[in-house]
Amino acid sequence: MSLHLRLATPEDVPGLLTRLPEWTRAFATPDYLPAHVEIALREAFGPTLHRIGLGTWYVVLATTGETIACGGWSRHRDPPQADAPRDPEREPARILCAFIAPDHARAGLGAVLLARCESEAQQAGFSQGELLSTPAAVPLYESYGYIAGEATRRRLPGGIELRLVPMQKMLSTP
Numbered sequence: 001m002s003l004h005l006r007l008a009t010p011e012d013v014p015g016l017l018t019r020l021p022e023w024t025r026a027f028a029t030p031d032y033l034p035a036h037v038e039i040a041l042r043e044a045f046g047p048t049l050h051r052i053g054l055g056t057w058y059v060v061l062a063t064t065g066e067t068i069a070c071g072g073w074s075r076h077r078d079p080p081q082a083d084a085p086r087d088p089e090r091e092p093a094r095i096l097c098a099f100i101a102p103d104h105a106r107a108g109l110g111a112v113l114l115a116r117c118e119s120e121a122q123q124a125g126f127s128q129g130e131l132l133s134t135p136a137a138v139p140l141y142e143s144y145g146y147i148a149g150e151a152t153r154r155r156l157p158g159g160i161e162l163r164l165v166p167m168q169k170m171l172s173t174p
Helices: 010-028 034-054 109-123 135-143
Strands: 004-007 057-061 067-074 093-100 128-133 152-155 161-170
Touching: 004 109, 010 034, 010 067, 010 093, 034 057, 034 067, 057 109, 067 109, 093 109, 109 128, 128 135, 135 161
Parallel strands: 093 128
Antiparallel strands: 004 057, 057 067, 067 093, 128 161, 152 161
């Protein structure tokens, strides 16, 4: 299958808003209860898709033109300081979520997105990357050189807590 990786545009948002919940539900069930996934969906997609305008979010298109994966990274801080850039000399770039269509799982799309994000972060002057992983994805990220920290819990509205694992990696020198 021939694939095309490109920067996401605002025109991609409506399609992503339709696809991301389905993709997330398909992969989140090993780690989270369905009710937790639904709350996380409401809390995560607004800030995540907002980053499309920052030029660090990508989509993967199949030869048919269908979007089959997306993901990105950030040089900015997390809310409430989301407009403040991170200092690449002292802070890591933030590798954000990778979302994959379930029928394209295990085809290397996550690796393609991760490599692009790391490369772009390096070109922006970052020497480190960090991410928050679901427990089930820790072995995948470890296979790409990320080192797991101690699992944490992120509190969401309604008293829901999601277990996440912070991970870091030294990126090659830009």
